[in-house]
Amino acid sequence: MKIQFFSPHPDDVELFCGGSFLHHLAENHQMQTVQLTRGENGTILSRNKGGKLAQIRTHELLNYYTPLNIDVAWLDLPDGEITVTEDNIDKVRSIIATYKPDIIYLPESIAEESRYQHPDHFASGKLVEKALEENSSTPLLRYYHSKTERINKVIDISEQYKNTIKALKYHRSQYKITASPPFLLYRVGYNERKAKRALGQSYGYAAAEGFREVPSQGF
Numbered sequence: 346m347k348i349q350f351f352s353p354h355p356d357d358v359e360l361f362c363g364g365s366f367l368h369h370l371a372e373n374h375q376m377q378t379v380q381l382t383r384g385e386n387g388t389i390l391s392r393n394k395g396g397k398l399a400q401i402r403t404h405e406l407l408n409y410y411t412p413l414n415i416d417v418a419w420l421d422l423p424d425g426e427i428t429v430t431e432d433n434i435d436k437v438r439s440i441i442a443t444y445k446p447d448i449i450y451l452p453e454s455i456a457e458e459s460r461y462q463h464p465d466h467f468a469s470g471k472l473v474e475k476a477l478e479e480n481s482s483t484p485l486l487r488y489y490h491s492k493t494e495r496i497n498k499v500i501d502i503s504e505q506y507k508n509t510i511k512a513l514k515y516h517r518s519q520y521k522i523t524a525s526p527p528f529l530l531y532r533v534g535y536n537e538r539k540a541k542r543a544l545g546q547s548y549g550y551a552a553a554e555g556f557r558e559v560p561s562q563g564f
Contacts, residue, residue, distance in 0.1 A: 346369075346372075346374045346375070346447045346448065347374070347375045347376075347377075347444065347445060347446045347448075348369045348374050348375065348376045348377070348446060348447065348449075348450070349377050349378075349379060349381045349441070349444055349448070349449045349450070350353055350362065350366065350376070350378045350379065350447035350449075350450045350451075350474055350486070351355055351378075351381065351437075351449065351450065351451040351452065351469055352379065352380050352381065352391070353376055353381050353382060353383065353452060353463070353465040353468075353469040354380075354381075354382055354384040354387065354402075354424065354465065354468050355380055355382075355383065355401075355402045355403070355405065355406040356384070356516040356530060357408075357452070357466075358450070359509065359512045359513050359516065359526075360387070360407075360513065360533055360539060360559045361452075361461070361489040361490050361554075362450050362487075362489045362554055363500025363505075363508075363509040363512050363513070364500065364505040364506060364552065364553075364555050365378075365426070365450065365487075365500045365502065365556075366450075366503060366504075366539065367502070367505035367508055367512075368500055368501075368505055370415075371504075371505075372394070372472055376414060376415055376416065377415070377417070377418060377444055377446070378410065378416070378417050378418070379414040379418045379424045379437075379440055380406070380417060380418065380419050380420065380507070381420045381427055381465075381469050381472075382420075382422050382423065382424040382425075382427065383397070383399035383402055383419065383421065383422050383424065383441060383467070384399065384519075385398050385402070385409075385423075385486050386400040386424040386425045386426045387401035387402065387424065387518070387519055388518075394467060395515065397410075398518065402518060402519075404416050404557050405417075405515050405516050405517065405518060406515070406516070408459065408515055409512060409515040410419045413498070418439070418440055418444075420433075420436050420437070420514070423559055424465070425464075425465060426465075427464070427465045427468040427469055428468060429468055429471050429472055431474060432474045433472055434472055434476050435476075437472045437473055437475075437476035437497055438479065438480050439479075440477035440478055441473070441477065441482050441499060442480055442482060442483075443482070445482055446484045446485060447484055447485065448480070448484055448485045448486075449473060449484045449485070449486050449524075449561070450487045450489055450556070451469065451470050451473045451486060451487070451488055451489070451492050452466035452467070452469045452470045452488065452489060452490065453466065453467070453470055453486065453488045453491045453557065454467055454470025454471045454474060454488065454491065455467070455470075456468075458491055458492055458495050458557065459490055459491060460490055460492050460493075460540075461490040461533075468491070470488065470513075473527075474485075475524050477561045479529070481559050482561075483560070483562050484559065484561050485558065485559075485560060486559050486560070486561050487556035487558050488556055488557040488559075489556055489558070490555075491555070491556065491557035493544070493555065494519060494545075495557045496555035496556060497541060497557060497558060498555065498557075498558035499544065499548055499553050499554070499555045499556075499558075500549070500553060500554050500555040500556075501545070501550045501552075501553050502541065502545070502552050502553055502554055503545065503550045503551035503552055503553075506541065506542075506551060506552040509538075509541075510534075510538065512551075513530065513534050516530060531534050531563065541554055
């Protein structure tokens with residue numbers, strides 16, 4: 346099975362579906378992460394934004410993925426300014442057509458159905474949807490950070506849970522005081538760990554990740 350993860354910023358897969366990522370890895374599925382940006386604006390200090398931070402965050406991500414033999418594709422869209430344009434749709438359409446995934450993990454595209462409010466995430470989800478409108482590929486879509494009431498697919502990540510915490514630590518630049526206050530990755534990571542434990546317990550697991558799953562036909 347071929348699995349494709351769309352990540353607006355270099356840490357998003359680890360934050361929101363890192364357990365499912367490790368679950369598919371353990372199942373020996375073929376996997377690719379599509380990084381829409383390099384997270385060059387993931388800081389509150391203007392002097393640190395841009396190419397320097399992009400290099401740091403690229404290095405952090407590859408330190409995690411390279412030993413796992415995970416294919417990484419970069420679209421190099423501007424961090425904080427992802428837009429749904431024909432050019433960007435074409436880029437996403439091309440990468441889906443080339444990879445031909447069976448399942449795509451993508452950010453929730455509808456603000457009202459998301460528990461994480463970030464315009465880059467909504468735009469990323471919409472780019473995938475638009476790309477599939479004129480694409481022969483018909484993968485199953487799993488939207489991450491959807492509100493609990495919209496979840497219809499749950500993956501037991503009890504065995505992967507501890508390693509999801511370790512995976513986040515690769516993105517160490519986002520733990521620093523120079524990252525978005527109050528330490529973006531720490532705060533969001535804490536909330537996600539809490540949500541995963543709570544969801545898991547409601548299904549009799551130690552931890553779980555939930556998704557809004559829909560077929561891509563009709564986009």
